Amino acid sequence: xxxxxxxxxxxxxxxxxxxxxxxxxxxxxxxxxxxxxxxxxxxxxxxxxxxxxxxxxxxxxxxxxxxxxxxxxxxxxxxxxxxxxxxxxxxxxxxxxxxxxxxxxxxxxxxxxxxxxxxxxxxxxxxxxxxxxxxxxxxxxxxxxxxxxxxxxxxxxxxxxxxxxxxxxxxxxxxxxxxxxxxxxxxxxxxxxxxxxxxxxxxxxxxxxxxxxxxxxxxxxxxxxxxxxxxxxxxxxxxxxxxxxxxxxxxxxxxxxxxxxxxxxxxxxxxxxxxxxxxxxxxxxxxxxxxxxxxxxxxxxxxxxxxxxxxxxxxxxxxxxxxxxxxxxxxxxxxxxxxxxxxxxxxxxxxxxxxxxxxxxxxxxxxxxxxxxxxxxxxxxxxxxxxxxxxxxxxxxxxxxxxxxxxxxxxxxxxxxxxxxxxxxxxxxxxxxxxxxxxxxxxxxxxxxxxxxxxxxxxxxxxxxxxxxxxxxxxxxxxxxxxxxxxxxxxxxxxxxxxxxxxxxxxxxxxxxxxxxxxxxxxxxxxxxxxxxxxxxxxxxxxxxxxxxxxxxxxxxxxxxxxxxxxxxxxxxxxxxxxxxxxxxxxxxxxxxxxxxxxxxxxxxxxxxxxxxxxxxxxxxxxxxxxxxxxxxxxxxxxxxxxxxxxxxxxxxxxxxxxxxxxxxxxxxxxxxxxxxxxxxxxxxxxxxxxxxxxxxxxxxxxxxxxxxxxx
Numbered sequence: 173x174x175x176x177x178x179x180x181x182x183x184x185x186x187x188x189x190x191x192x193x194x195x196x197x198x199x200x201x202x203x204x205x206x207x208x209x210x211x212x213x214x215x216x217x218x219x220x221x222x223x224x225x226x227x228x229x230x231x232x233x234x235x236x237x238x239x240x241x242x243x244x245x246x247x248x249x250x251x252x253x254x255x256x257x258x259x260x261x262x263x264x265x266x267x268x269x270x271x272x273x274x275x276x277x278x279x280x281x282x283x284x285x286x287x288x289x290x291x292x293x294x295x296x297x298x299x300x301x302x303x304x305x306x307x308x309x310x311x312x313x314x315x316x317x318x319x320x321x322x323x324x325x326x327x328x329x330x331x332x333x334x335x336x337x338x339x340x341x342x343x344x345x346x347x348x349x350x351x352x353x354x355x356x357x358x359x360x361x362x363x364x365x366x367x368x369x370x371x372x373x374x375x376x377x378x379x380x381x382x383x384x385x386x387x388x389x390x391x392x393x394x395x396x397x398x399x400x401x402x403x404x405x406x407x408x409x410x411x412x413x414x415x416x417x418x419x420x421x422x423x424x425x426x427x428x429x430x431x432x433x434x435x436x437x438x439x440x441x442x443x444x445x446x447x448x449x450x451x452x453x454x455x456x457x458x459x460x461x462x463x464x465x466x467x468x469x470x471x472x473x474x475x476x477x478x479x480x481x482x483x484x485x486x487x488x489x490x491x492x493x494x495x496x497x498x499x500x501x502x503x504x505x506x507x508x509x510x511x512x513x514x515x516x517x518x519x520x521x522x523x524x525x526x527x528x529x530x531x532x533x534x535x536x537x538x539x540x541x542x543x544x545x546x547x548x549x550x551x552x553x554x555x556x557x558x559x560x561x562x563x564x565x566x567x568x569x570x571x572x573x574x575x576x577x578x579x580x581x582x583x584x585x586x587x588x589x590x591x592x593x594x595x596x597x598x599x600x601x602x603x604x605x606x607x608x609x610x611x612x613x614x615x616x617x618x619x620x621x622x623x624x625x626x627x628x629x630x631x632x633x634x635x636x637x638x639x640x641x642x643x644x645x646x647x648x649x650x651x652x653x654x655x656x657x658x659x660x661x662x663x664x665x666x667x668x669x670x671x672x673x674x675x676x677x678x679x680x681x682x683x684x685x686x687x688x689x690x691x692x693x694x695x696x697x698x699x700x701x702x703x704x705x706x707x708x709x710x711x712x713x714x715x716x717x718x719x720x721x722x723x724x725x726x727x728x729x730x731x732x733x734x735x736x737x738x739x740x741x742x743x744x745x746x747x748x749x750x751x752x753x754x755x756x757x758x759x760x761x762x763x764x765x766x767x768x769x770x771x772x773x774x775x776x777x778x779x780x781x782x783x784x785x786x787x788x789x790x791x792x793x794x795x796x797x798x799x800x801x802x803x804x805x806x807x808x809x810x811x812x813x814x815x816x817x818x819x820x821x822x823x824x825x826x827x828x829x830x831x832x833x834x835x836x837x838x839x840x841x842x843x844x845x846x847x848x849x850x851x852x853x854x855x856x857x858x859x860x861x862x863x864x865x866x867x868x869x870x871x872x873x874x875x876x877x878x879x880x881x882x883x884x
Contacts (some may be wrong), residue, residue: 180388189228194819207432207471208242210483211464212761214436215239216495218443220502220529224522234460237408237453238439241464242411243343248376249397252417253350255358255368261351263365270347270564274496277540279566282308285333286577288504288558292511293333294623294802295588298581301332302574308337309570311344314400321396329863330798332503336399345402346409353379367816373417380410380551383741391454393718399452408453408461415465423470427537429478432470438463481754497533497541506527514804516797550592585625592621592870595857602874603844605856615809615847622805626861628868630675637681644729645722648742650694667693668730671866672788674744678869680743682876683883694730699723700751701730701744702768732771739882742776743839745786747865749820762823769827777835783829784883786839790851793864801853801861808854818851819847840884875878 198435215235217319222232254261270323282305307316317338320329321459361371363441367846387404390397402446402724423431442459450456479813482488509517517525585701595601605614616681626632642649656662668674668682674695684691699722701769734742755764773783792798795818819842845851845860855871 189839199716200776203441205471206484206489207467207477207482209486211238211242211467211492212495213483213488213491214439215242215579216499217491218439220441220501220526223503223506224526226448226579229390229443230448231443231450233452234439234442234446234457237457237460238337238464240343240405240408241412241435241461241468243346243416245416245468246412247347247350248354248409248413249416251354252369252372253374255354258350259358259362259368260392262353266351267347268560270344271560273541274344274542275563275566277497277500277536278337278571280332280536280540281497281504282337282570283573284501285504286573288508289333290580291506292784294511294583294799295584296623296625297330297332298584299578300329301334302578303332304332304337304579304583305574306571308341309333309567309858311337311341312374314341314345314402314822318397318400321400329508333507336499336503342400342402342405344675346406349451350409350413369417373414376410376413376417380407380414383407383410387457388454391451396450398454408457411461411465412468415428415468423473425473425475425477425880426468426563428473432477434468435466435468437464443782457562463683466683492538492609494530494533497536498529500534501536502526502529505532506850510797510799511542511803520714523877527817541604552767564696575685585627588621588623588625589627595620596874599858600856602856602858603878604874606878611856613809613883614856615812615850615852615854617808617854617860618799619805619808619854619857622801622854622859624862628679628859628862630862630866630869630872631672632869633677634681634685644733645695645696646727650692650733652692653681653684654689654690662688662690663690664735664737665735666742667691667741667744668696668734668742669695669744669746670751671695671697672697673743673786674873675862675869676743676745676786676875678827678872679875679879682873683879686876696723698747698751699726700746700748700753700765700768701727701772702753702765703731703771704728717848726783727772731775735775738779740783741782741784743784743786744824747788748823749788762826766827766830767825769824770831773827773831774838774879775832781835784839785824785836787821787825788820788840789860789867790842790845791820791865792853792861797854798861798864801859808852811853812850815846815849818846838883839879841878844878861871 208304218232218238219233219235220232220758221229222235229647235665251261251266286301286305289298293301299836303312306314309315313335317335326670353375357375358368358371383403383406387398387407390401390404440459442456444538445454446452476484502525505528506517509521509525513521529561564808598604598615600608600611600617603614605611605617609733611617631873633651633653640651640653642651650666663682665680667677674697677693680693681691683689752762752766753760755768757764773785776783790813795813796811801808825840826837828836842851844855856874858871858874859868860871
């Protein structure tokens with residue numbers, strides 16, 4: 173994703189010489205920077221291509237870094253010159269220009285995204301979209317996504333239609349503090365009688381160094397958050413500011429040509445070699461940032477460079493001209509397309525999305541962005557007047573509409589809950605249809621409520637259980653729900669594991685209520701329940717030492733608590749095929765994992781507890797489109813995938829087989845999800861999955877009779 177909101181600045185004005193030995197880069201007065209416009213075109217092209225064809229251009233997200241450097245250069249050039257000329261910055265005028273230039277198009281697309289959500293997206297997404305619209309309209313979307321990145325239950329959420337506003341939020345936050353910081357530095361320099369240019373350069377370099385160090389550290393320790401948070405991105409803006417303040421002068425055209433070509437090559441190479449697995453930004457972001465800086469430096473002298481034969485071509489300049497609006501429009505169209513089309517977009521569909529994005533971007537540029545611009549003396553300037561009134565009014569309108577959309581989503585969810593409750597009484601509901609000849613094909617029954625809301629969340633427990641928190645990590649006890657009514661002979665059962673144990677809680681509690689058990693559970697997302705083996709990664713994400721220690725400590729506490737409690741049964745489940753450990757032996761991953769499980773289970777069986785490992789359900793979003801059932805509710809069998817693709821090898825089952833003990837009873841419910849050939853995303857008219865990998869609690873409750881049969 174990238175930020176392209178600095179399109180308002182196209183001409184860098186001339187400046188007088190500063191008193192010190194350093195002065196802002198001074199291009200030919202009034203010369204339009206076609207190289208910067210071309211950089212915008214390259215950056216937005218990389219981002220859009222990455223979103224439409226991620227496999228072909230996995231690192232296209234580096235476009236965001238290109239735009240951050242451009243932003244730092246252009247805005248800092250303007251501010252440096254204003255400080256040089258008057259010793260101050262007219263902050264009210266600066267913020268007003270930014271608001272009037274950027275807000276209209278941004279708010280228009282936010283409104284359009286909400287309309288697309290209401291018309292085409294499942295109603296549970298209305299509330300999520302509205303929440304992110306509110307964050308975006310107040311330019312805090314990056315912080316919302318950073319918070320979600322460490323919320324395990326939010327990690328598998330579907331992308332919202334406005335999540336690309338995170339980068340605009342970063343840039344607006346930069347706009348907020350950067351002018352204030354520069355004005356403060358200039359004031360201090362006057363007070364201490366130091367050349368303002370030298371002090372500004374020193375402070376900008378220091379800010380870049382501190383931010384860069386923070387970026388490296390946070391990318392290593394909190395990579396998901398590092399991508400979004402503003403402080404670790406400041407160095408990219410500061411890199412552009414350094415170029416604006418210092419630059420390189422006296423360089424001949426041959427050297428400038430080499431710099432420019434090298435810069436463009438670095439950007440393209442970074443887009444081709446990076447990918448979702450890359451730790452970013454950190455050290456890796458140096459390549460596109462430095463490449464952008466080289467192109468800008470090379471273009472500060474007089475005369476055309478060799479690359480201008482291509483970069484100054486009308487199509488390239490046109491793409492750069494509309495890049496802000498193109499960035500705004502393309503992502504909501506991509507998110508809505510599968511629901512509009514009723515299928516995952518193919519190549520021709522993606523080309524159509526691209527063309528429509530270009531048309532909407534051109535129209536928005538012509539009739540929204542340029543409405544606030546007039547030409548005076550051959551220069552493009554923002555229309556004066558109105559101050560903050562219209563931007564603030566626009567924020568209020570969009571925020572109000574977002575609240576209405578969220579309310580409408582809640583109403584639809586309530587209606588769906590009632591519909592699901594009515595259907596639950598049927599004889600063919602959920603897994604009750606499996607093996608019932610009167611129900612016909614259990615995997616072909618139309619789904620009445622295909623949309624999963626939080627009421628279907630895999631963490632949902634019956635109201636009767638209240639909200640007993642899991643405080644095992646804090647030295648307390650697990651969550652619990654006692655259905656024994658004080659019966660001293662009632663069985664105690666435990667459920668333990670990661671979030672894939674959590675989605676079986678609804679199943680176990682439904683059976684516990686029927687059989688009068690005292691149920692207890694403890695779970696930790698992304699953490700396999702092993703014998704103290706440190707977790708090094710899950711779902712492809714490297715965990716820092718704090719999280720590894722937390723996982724290992726939770727595992728030890730859980731094993732000890734269950735051993736001490738001596739329950740009759742313990743149900744264990746985990747997303748083992750996506751969790752990786754390292755016990756320091758250098759053995760294969762399967763051997764390490766299985767041995768770690770067996771050591772834990774042996775302790776429990778020695779204490780008299782029967783262990784019930786549960787084989788994980790078939791894979792979902794990794795083998796089919798996660799929204800397939802929403803689009804094929806009437807014909808759910810269309811979402812079938814071959815059984816050999818959906819069933820992953822699982823060390824849980826191998827560990828159970830290796831122990832070969834009557835006290836280890838493996839639970840395999842695969843036949844409730846699959847026939848002999850295929851696995852399905854709906855059973856008995858009930859959607860199986862809540863999100864990319866977890867069962868929904870509505871379906872999980874229908875599994876209780878199946879669990880009862882396995883236990884009897």
